[in-house]
Amino acid sequence: MDMSVGSTTGEEAADFFGQTLEQANDAVVIIDDRNQVVFFNAAAERFWGCQRHEVLGSDVSTLVPIPIRSRNDGETGVNKIIGTSRDVCITRKDGEERWGAMAISKITLQGRILYAAFFKDVTQTRLKDIEQRLLSMSVNASSSATCIVDADGRLIYINDGLVRLLGYAREELLERSPQMFFVADTPGESQADELQLESILSGQPHEACGLVSKRNGQRLWVQVCSAPVFDAKGRIGNIVIVFTDITRSRLPEVLQDKVIGALLQEQPLESVLTLLCQEIERLAPEVVVSILSVDPQGLLHHLASPSLPADYSRAMEGLPIGPAGGSCGTAAFRGEPVLVSDIDTDPLWADYRWLAQQAGVRACWSMPVRNSGGRVCATFALYFRESRKPDTTHAHLIMTGTHLCMLALEREEARQSIRRMACSDALTGLPNRSSLLAEANRSLAEVALEQGELAVLYVDLDRFKQVNDALGHASGDELLQVMAQRLRSVLRESDIVGRLSSDEFVLVLPRMNATRVTAFLERLMLTLGAPADIAGTAMIPSASVGVSLYPSDGQDMESLLHCADIAMYQAKRTERGGFRFFLEEMDQLAQQRLQLETALRQALTSDGLHLVYQPQIDLRTNGLVGVEALARWEHPSLGTIPPAQFIALAEECGLINYLSQWVLCEACEQLARWRQSGIRVPSISVNLSPINFHNLNLAALIARQLQRCGLQPADLCVEVTEGVFLCSSPTTEQTLQDLHTLGVRLAIDDFGAGYSSLGYLRRLPISELKLDQSFVEELEHDASCRALSEAVIGIGKGLSLRVVAEGIEHAAQRDILRARGYDVGQGQLFSSPMPARVFGQWFVGWHS
Numbered sequence: 001m002d003m004s005v006g007s008t009t010g011e012e013a014a015d016f017f018g019q020t021l022e023q024a025n026d027a028v029v030i031i032d033d034r035n036q037v038v039f040f041n042a043a044a045e046r047f048w049g050c051q052r053h054e055v056l057g058s059d060v061s062t063l064v065p066i067p068i069r070s071r072n073d074g075e076t077g078v079n080k081i082i083g084t085s086r087d088v089c090i091t092r093k094d095g096e097e098r099w100g101a102m103a104i105s106k107i108t109l110q111g112r113i114l115y116a117a118f119f120k121d122v123t124q125t126r127l128k129d130i131e132q133r134l135l136s137m138s139v140n141a142s143s144s145a146t147c148i149v150d151a152d153g154r155l156i157y158i159n160d161g162l163v164r165l166l167g168y169a170r171e172e173l174l175e176r177s178p179q180m181f182f183v184a185d186t187p188g189e190s191q192a193d194e195l196q197l198e199s200i201l202s203g204q205p206h207e208a209c210g211l212v213s214k215r216n217g218q219r220l221w222v223q224v225c226s227a228p229v230f231d232a233k234g235r236i237g238n239i240v241i242v243f244t245d246i247t248r249s250r251l252p253e254v255l256q257d258k259v260i261g262a263l264l265q266e267q268p269l270e271s272v273l274t275l276l277c278q279e280i281e282r283l284a285p286e287v288v289v290s291i292l293s294v295d296p297q298g299l300l301h302h303l304a305s306p307s308l309p310a311d312y313s314r315a316m317e318g319l320p321i322g323p324a325g326g327s328c329g330t331a332a333f334r335g336e337p338v339l340v341s342d343i344d345t346d347p348l349w350a351d352y353r354w355l356a357q358q359a360g361v362r363a364c365w366s367m368p369v370r371n372s373g374g375r376v377c378a379t380f381a382l383y384f385r386e387s388r389k390p391d392t393t394h395a396h397l398i399m400t401g402t403h404l405c406m407l408a409l410e411r412e413e414a415r416q417s418i419r420r421m422a423c424s425d426a427l428t429g430l431p432n433r434s435s436l437l438a439e440a441n442r443s444l445a446e447v448a449l450e451q452g453e454l455a456v457l458y459v460d461l462d463r464f465k466q467v468n469d470a471l472g473h474a475s476g477d478e479l480l481q482v483m484a485q486r487l488r489s490v491l492r493e494s495d496i497v498g499r500l501s502s503d504e505f506v507l508v509l510p511r512m513n514a515t516r517v518t519a520f521l522e523r524l525m526l527t528l529g530a531p532a533d534i535a536g537t538a539m540i541p542s543a544s545v546g547v548s549l550y551p552s553d554g555q556d557m558e559s560l561l562h563c564a565d566i567a568m569y570q571a572k573r574t575e576r577g578g579f580r581f582f583l584e585e586m587d588q589l590a591q592q593r594l595q596l597e598t599a600l601r602q603a604l605t606s607d608g609l610h611l612v613y614q615p616q617i618d619l620r621t622n623g624l625v626g627v628e629a630l631a632r633w634e635h636p637s638l639g640t641i642p643p644a645q646f647i648a649l650a651e652e653c654g655l656i657n658y659l660s661q662w663v664l665c666e667a668c669e670q671l672a673r674w675r676q677s678g679i680r681v682p683s684i685s686v687n688l689s690p691i692n693f694h695n696l697n698l699a700a701l702i703a704r705q706l707q708r709c710g711l712q713p714a715d716l717c718v719e720v721t722e723g724v725f726l727c728s729s730p731t732t733e734q735t736l737q738d739l740h741t742l743g744v745r746l747a748i749d750d751f752g753a754g755y756s757s758l759g760y761l762r763r764l765p766i767s768e769l770k771l772d773q774s775f776v777e778e779l780e781h782d783a784s785c786r787a788l789s790e791a792v793i794g795i796g797k798g799l800s801l802r803v804v805a806e807g808i809e810h811a812a813q814r815d816i817l818r819a820r821g822y823d824v825g826q827g828q829l830f831s832s833p834m835p836a837r838v839f840g841q842w843f844v845g846w847h848s
């Protein structure tokens with residue numbers, strides 16, 4: 001600095017100069033050419049923390065660690081530090097260190113060369129700088145990725161972590177907007193915590209997750225934390241943004257959230273899988289996802305591949321899996337992942353290469369998807385448009401994708417089995433009532449359209465209840481399953497079979513007329529009637545079948561089923577194990593039956609029934625040995641209904657227990673009354689139905705009845721047909737034993753008429769056999785009847801049983817039987833069954 005102050009003298013100038021410097025804000029130290037301090041202003045006193053008299057005249061080196069006047073000065077004439085500014089660290093008197101920005105000027109004053117050093121206190125800025133440098137170093141060194149944007153949203157700072165994370169060069173990013181690596185979410189799908197640049201730039205502290213795209217296009221899930229930095233005026237100066245790569249943990253989560261969400265919304269399988277593909281493609285735009293199903297026959301079917309050309313998916317449809325079946329076919333075949341990084345050359349793709357080339361895919365990584373049973377039921381594949389190997393993100397994607405695909409398929413499987421369960425009968429697997437009717441209606445509509453014919457078969461198992469009671473429900477179930485299987489086995493593809501209720505099945509046979517259905521029925525009955533082994537018991541099952549035909553018997557399924565039901569009922573009544581076609585009159589019969597059932601209920605509750613009594617005579621002494629009570633029903637308008645009819649009806653409609661109790665009560669009371677009035681009737685026989693023996697309380701009930709009437713158990717004989725042994729159930733045998741223990745006698749009615757193994761005679765406590773009427777009837781003319789009656793008496797005598805011959809109408813019959821050794825006879829020859837009052841008169845007459 002050269003100073004010449006125009007009009008003033010040198011002294012004045014120096015003084016003026018001195019005063020100016022004295023008042024300067026900066027510390028000013030002036031030295032002479034011997035380095036001695038010649039000037040030290042007030043600011044300098046503050047800066048160094050000392051008084052000027054302490055430094056004036058001393059060497060400047062006590063103040064500043066570096067020379068102000070260059071040593072080379074003299075030689076070169078150039079003072080290198082003049083005109084420059086540098087930061088120097090000084091030590092104050094109190095020992096504290098301060099930083100000053102030092103600028104040096106050379107002054108020539110009154111011929112003297114002086115050096116003036118100006119110090120600006122930069123300690124604060126300096127400390128801040130250091131802090132910032134350290135901060136920046138540590139930020140760079142840390143693994144997290146950080147950037148700073150300015151208030152205009154431009155990147156002004158990017159740390160090494162972010163450079164590493166995104167793969168961009170720092171220069172590519174600086175001054176740009178973070179927009180360039182943020183991936184906007186799929187439109188129409190905003191999630192509260194999704195990454196949004198606007199919210200970050202709004203200056204609110206913000207935390208969100210989202211996708212960013214690397215320079216190479218690979219996408220990453222990041223967690224972003226942003227915080228604003230405010231300037232002195234409280235305005236947003238900068239925003240610091242920290243990114244954390246959470247791809248590894250978040251990727252499965254994000255996919256899972258989306259897919260599970262769709263599953264919870266009950267979206268159809270195809271949409272769920274398509275969504276899965278789309279989501280993966282959004283996370284990794286370089287891949288194309290494809291999901292194929294593998295059917296049990298080993299054929300591939302398209303499930304989802306939204307980004308593959310439709311032609312490609314169509315061409316894959318129905319292709320077989322195999323050892324060289326492209327990536328997916330091979331993966332399904334081997335049951336392990338298959339990675340083909342170059343479709344163009346890989347032999348696995350030999351047969352399908354052209355397809356992939358057309359679709360523009362060159363690499364494919366496929367994973368088998370197994371169902372809960374372990375079968376490969378689908379493949380999950382990532383295709384690439386270039387020949388390449390997958391990276392770790394792809395590995396995450398394929399693992400997660402395969403898992404989610406399996407979940408979706410399992411859900412679908414469960415859904416289908418629920419649907420199947422809802423529509424089918426759990427025991428037999430056949431369609432249940434509602435789905436049977438739906439299918440039948442569909443089939444009928446088709447037949448009606450083509451003006452064809454259709455047959456409806458109502459199949460009812462015979463004696464199912466007995467099997468259930470005798471062998472237990474598990475065996476009943478087994479029988480139903482066997483029969484269901486047999487029914488299924490006779491059907492054509494268009495035929496329908498379903499289970500209507502416990503032992504009732506319905507077959508709907510389209511395009512069947514009366515002739516063809518008869519041939520079918522003959523085959524059906526043979527199939528159903530084949531011997532079966534149910535729970536270790538050999539059994540000949542049978543079913544009664546009713547048939548109705550469309551269009552002759554009805555126009556809709558409801559009436560066709562009704563007609564078939566009526567025909568089945570008729571079949572059951574006439575011959576079990578047979579079939580009947582519906583006839584107009586059957587409908588009337590069915591109506592009559594319904595009417596009769598109502599009437600019987602009424603009769604039972606309003607004394608509509610009564611008993612008649614038929615004497616049993618000792619064939620040797622002609623004395624009365626007992627009476628058989630027989631039920632009678634005289635209906636005011638329907639007339640006399642034979643017992644065979646109303647007993648069967650009572651058995652069918654569940655009234656038989658009630659009826660039998662009434663008979664027992666009535667018969668016991670009558671016997672007691674006769675005895676009271678001196679009519680000595682030795683015993684009374686009551687007929688019971690086999691069904692009555694399913695009641696374990698029967699013996700107790702009879703005991704109470706006898707006691708009530710003051711009778712002995714031996715006064716009562718219970719007659720039962722061999723039908724009771726047909727299905728020898730533990731309950732029946734128990735009841736028979738209980739009756740025997742009680743002391744009630746047991747007679748086998750109609751002996752010889754029914755099928756019977758005679759084994760039970762040994763096992764069960766029987767007292768009496770009643771030879772079937774039919775043998776007596778033909779006794780005089782039929783040698784075989786005579787032989788059989790002889791056999792029966794042989795059996796009876798051999799087992800010490802009383803043998804009663806029924807239906808004796810002529811003396812000749814009586815004589816033959818008596819000659820053969822029969823003890824007791826019963827029949828019109830002695831008396832027809834008669835009401836109690838008449839019996840009293842007969843009794844008196846007989847003994848006179």
Ligand code: C2E
Pocket residue numbers: 614629630631632642643644647663687688689719749750773806807808809826827828829831832833
């Ligand atoms: P059942 O037990 O064999 O009864 C004997 C049947 O032979 C009776 O027929 C009787 O009226 C008839 N009868 C008697 N004497 C002669 C004769 O000389 N010649 C011929 N041809 N028949 C004779 P009913 O009363 O019509 O009974 C028929 C069947 O109905 C009975 O056969 C029995 O199985 C059943 N039944 C009758 N009442 C009852 C009852 O209260 N409970 C049960 N569970 N069944 C009964």
Ligand code: CA
Pocket residue numbers: 628687719749
């Ligand atoms: Ca009888």
Ligand code: CA
Pocket residue numbers: 749750770772773806
């Ligand atoms: Ca009989």
